[in-house]
Every structure is written in C-alpha cells, then in structure tokens.
Amino acid sequence: MTGPLPVLGFSPQVVCVSMSGMTGTSQTNPIDTTPRSRISRRVGAVAPSATLAIDAKAKAMKASGLDIIGFGAGEPDFPTPQSIVDCAIAACADPVNHRYTPIAGLPELRAAIAKKTLRDSNYLVTPEQVLVANGGKQAIANAFATVIDPGDEVLVPAPYWTTYPESIALAGGIPVIVPTDESTGFQVTPELLDQYLTQRTKMVVFVSPSNPTGAVYDRAGVEAIGQYCVDRGLWVLTDEIYEHLVYGDNEQHSLPVVVPEIADRCIVVNGVAKTYAMTGWRVGWMIAPVDVINAATNLQSHETSNVNNVAQRAAICALEGDLSAVAMMREAFDRRRQTIYTMLNEIEGVTCFEPQGAFYAFPSFVGVLGRSINGRRPTSTLELAEIVLEEAKVAFVPGEAFGAPGYGRFSYALADADMQEGVRRVAALLATSTD
Numbered sequence: 001m002t003g004p005l006p007v008l009g010f011s012p013q014v015v016c017v018s019m020s021g022m023t024g025t026s027q028t029n030p031i032d033t034t035p036r037s038r039i040s041r042r043v044g045a046v047a048p049s050a051t052l053a054i055d056a057k058a059k060a061m062k063a064s065g066l067d068i069i070g071f072g073a074g075e076p077d078f079p080t081p082q083s084i085v086d087c088a089i090a091a092c093a094d095p096v097n098h099r100y101t102p103i104a105g106l107p108e109l110r111a112a113i114a115k116k117t118l119r120d121s122n123y124l125v126t127p128e129q130v131l132v133a134n135g136g137k138q139a140i141a142n143a144f145a146t147v148i149d150p151g152d153e154v155l156v157p158a159p160y161w162t163t164y165p166e167s168i169a170l171a172g173g174i175p176v177i178v179p180t181d182e183s184t185g186f187q188v189t190p191e192l193l194d195q196y197l198t199q200r201t202k203m204v205v206f207v208s209p210s211n212p213t214g215a216v217y218d219r220a221g222v223e224a225i226g227q228y229c230v231d232r233g234l235w236v237l238t239d240e241i242y243e244h245l246v247y248g249d250n251e252q253h254s255l256p257v258v259v260p261e262i263a264d265r266c267i268v269v270n271g272v273a274k275t276y277a278m279t280g281w282r283v284g285w286m287i288a289p290v291d292v293i294n295a296a297t298n299l300q301s302h303e304t305s306n307v308n309n310v311a312q313r314a315a316i317c318a319l320e321g322d323l324s325a326v327a328m329m330r331e332a333f334d335r336r337r338q339t340i341y342t343m344l345n346e347i348e349g350v351t352c353f354e355p356q357g358a359f360y361a362f363p364s365f366v367g368v369l370g371r372s373i374n375g376r377r378p379t380s381t382l383e384l385a386e387i388v389l390e391e392a393k394v395a396f397v398p399g400e401a402f403g404a405p406g407y408g409r410f411s412y413a414l415a416d417a418d419m420q421e422g423v424r425r426v427a428a429l430l431a432t433s434t435d
C-alpha cells in the first residue's frame with residue numbers, strides 16, 4: 001500500500017503497528033501489566049464548572065426545604081412560546097422526522113437561518129454556510145476543533161463565558177486570557193489585544209452582548225476588533241447568542257457586517273436558546289466559510305450526527321415567526337436590569353457596572369472582601385458566594401468562574417419580586433459586616 005486509504009482519516013500504518021504488538025506473546029514481549037491509567041489527561045484537565053457547583057449546592061439546599069433565591073440561572077425564566085411548542089408536537093407525529101436527516105441540518109432550517117441572518121443582522125450568507133448543532137455550545141466546540149491546531153493560541157477576553165477556555169483546550173489550543181474591568185466597560189481594544197499577540201495567535205473570541213458582564217460594544221468598538229483581526233491575519237469567533245437582548249441606546253452590530261473583509265476568517269455562533277426561551281431544546285448553529293462548514297460537518301458526523309429533528313422543526317417555526325416573544329422578554333429584562341443595577345449599587349462596598357445587554361448584572365465585591373460577616377472573613381468571591389448562600393440563602397456565581405475574581409454574576413432571569421427579595425437579603429447580610 002502506498003498511502004492511506006482515502007476513506008480513513010487516520011494512518012493505516014498505526015493500526016498495523018498495534019496489531020503486530022498484539023500478536024507478540026506476553027512471554028517473549030515483557031509488557032508492563034500494571035493497570036492502565038483511568039481518565040485521559042485531556043479530559044482530566046477539564047475544570048468542573050463553578051457555575052454548576054454553586055447551582056448544585058443551592059438545589060440541594062432547596063430540596064431540603066430551605067427558601068433559596070437563585071441568581072445562578074443562565075436561561076430565560078419564560079416558557080417557550082406555544083406556537084413553537086405546537087410545531088414540535090406536530091413534528092413528533094410526522095413520520096419524516098423519525099429517521100436520520102442530513103448532518104448539517106434540515107435544508108429548510110439551514111435556509112431559515114440564512115434568511116433570519118439577513119433579516120436580523122443584514123449579513124448575507126448561503127444555507128451552505130450554516131451548520132446546525134446541539135446548541136450554540138456544540139457550535140463553539142466544532143468551531144475551535146475545526147480551525148485550531150495543537151499549540152495555537154486563542155485570545156479570550158475576560159471576564160469570559162466559562163466554556164470558551166475549556167473548549168479551546170480540548171481542541172488542543174491554548175486559551176490566552178486578556179483581562180478587562182469596568183474602567184473600559186469590560187471591553188477589549190486593539191491596543192490591549194496587541195499585548196497578548198504572539199506568532200502563534202490564531203484566533204480572537206468576541207462576544208457582544210457579553211455573558212457574564214452584560215457589556216455591549218458600539219459600532220466603533222466592533223469595527224476596531226474586526227479590523228484588528230483583518231490586519232493581523234487572525235480568525236475571529238463572534239458569539240451573537242444575545243443579539244436581541246440589548247437595552248436603552250445600545251445596539252447590536254454583527255462583526256462581519258461591520259467589517260466585511262473578515263468574513264472569510266469569521267465564524268458566527270448563534271442559536272434559539274436565549275431569543276426564544278429554548279435553552280433545553282438544543283438547537284444552535286455556526287455560520288462560516290463553506291470549507292470550514294464542510295470540515296466541521298465531517299467532525300459532527302462522527303460525534304452527534306443530525307440534531308434532533310423535532311427540535312429542528314420547532315426552530316424553523318421560531319425563526320419563521322416574528323420577534324414578538326423576545327420583545328416581551330426584553331421589556332421584562334430591561335425593567336429588572338434597572339432595578340437590580342440600582343439596588344446592588346446601593347449596597348455599601350458593592351459597585352455595579354450598568355448592564356447593556358443579555359440578562360446578567362456583574363457587580364464588584366472588592367469593597368466587601370476581608371470584612372467580617374457573622375464571624376467569617378471571606379478573602380475571595382468564591383468564599384463570599386458560599387457565605388451568602390449559607391447565611392442569606394441566596395445563590396450567585398462567583399467571578400472566579402469567569403476568570404474575574406472579586407466579582408459575582410447575578411442573572412436577572414427570575415421574577416421581579418424574587419429578584420428584589422434576593423438583593424435585599426444580600427444587602428441585609430452585608431450590612432452586618434464589620435472591619
């Protein structure tokens with residue numbers, strides 16, 4: 001044989017070597033027989049999600065009968081609109097949905113995504129540039145796995161969504177954290193990115209509106225990042241999952257629309273989870289150049305194949321419908337945003353950046369750390385979150401989960417009255433703190 005079989009991605013020689021190893025007898029071949037290690041280094045290095053740890057503790061406390069108020073949720077508290085649910089019910093009964101369908105997504109859904117992208121972002125793409133995945137999360141994993149080689153560096157602005165660094169590392173890449181704080185509105189600039197740029201930098205992660213900070217880049221800010229990537233020959237992954245949740249004078253601008261020259265090295269991630277209150281349905285997508293989509297589709301064909309057809313049918317109805325449901329949610333989130341931002345800022349030692357998008361407030365607790373609270377003296381927000389959960393029965397996610405110690409993430413995707421009661425409890429507990 002002169003070369004690898006065209007259908008195999010791995011080298012057949014590797015198989016031959018291990019086969020000959022197996023045919024050698026154990027008597028003549030002194031192979032170490034101590035039990036092999038268990039968890040691979042790659043997966044063993046994945047950090048447990050701090051978000052889920054606090055959430056699990058809060059749920060356990062709730063289950064034991066305690067009255068816990070949770071600010072941990074990263075999902076809308078509204079139900080999926082009934083018209084979308086009805087489409088799914090009909091899809092269950094339709095035999096066309098019983099079988100495997102194309103890996104990259106139902107053709108009707110890919111077309112609906114292309115159409116929606118033009119409608120909402122003014123970004124013209126073809127259905128062949130769309131890969132439907134199990135949520136935005138799988139789209140992100142696909143994207144990194146498809147363009148990152150071992151040792152490639154990816155610039156990740158912090159505070160970051162916990163999944164990015166883990167997903168980059170799983171793809172063999174190196175997440176390079178670029179810290180920001182409220183002095184720049186939690187935004188990166190070309191000058192800041194340049195401090196972390198090396199010969200091995202391949203990609204920049206961009207997310208606006210941001211989880212966890214609620215920051216939204218204006219047009220000039222988006223343009224600066226897009227142009228930076230063009231000038232340095234970098235790829236960019238832009239996460240637009242919160243595109244419809246922007247408040248006040250803030251506006252969402254899609255990066256490849258503001259800077260069209262980047263389109264050939266740009267991957268857009270989006271999904272139905274946040275816009276249509278469909279987190280559990282697991283439908284997201286990536287939009288990228290066709291060669292990237294084809295390679296990522298190959299990858300997905302060996303991992304998960306097509307996304308659940310019923311959920312895809314529901315997503316088609318969501319995208320072909322209007323945006324009235326998200327308009328209603330946006331109004332509620334905006335009202336809560338102003339309340340929580342005001343209430344948090346009224347707490348001594350707490351300062352809160354005004355969220356501009358998504359549904360998170362991201363206050364700093366630096367002025368509280370080191371003080372004595374009921375005889376305990378937290379020196380990190382990780383410890384503070386635990387004390388607040390135990391003493392005030394309020395769960396929030398410590399900033400450590402997002403590469404931002406000293407802060408906390410408060411989701412305002414909960415009823416207004418619960419939200420106010422929760423912040424009041426935190427305020428009351430912290431008011432008892434002493435030097």
Ligand SMILES: *Cc1c(COP(=O)(O)O)cnc(C)c1O
Nearest residue numbers: 135136137161211241271273284
């Ligand atoms: C929720 C979220 C996603 C996608 O979530 P899925 O449920 O996997 O679609 C992607 N990025 C950010 C920043 C998010 O908060």
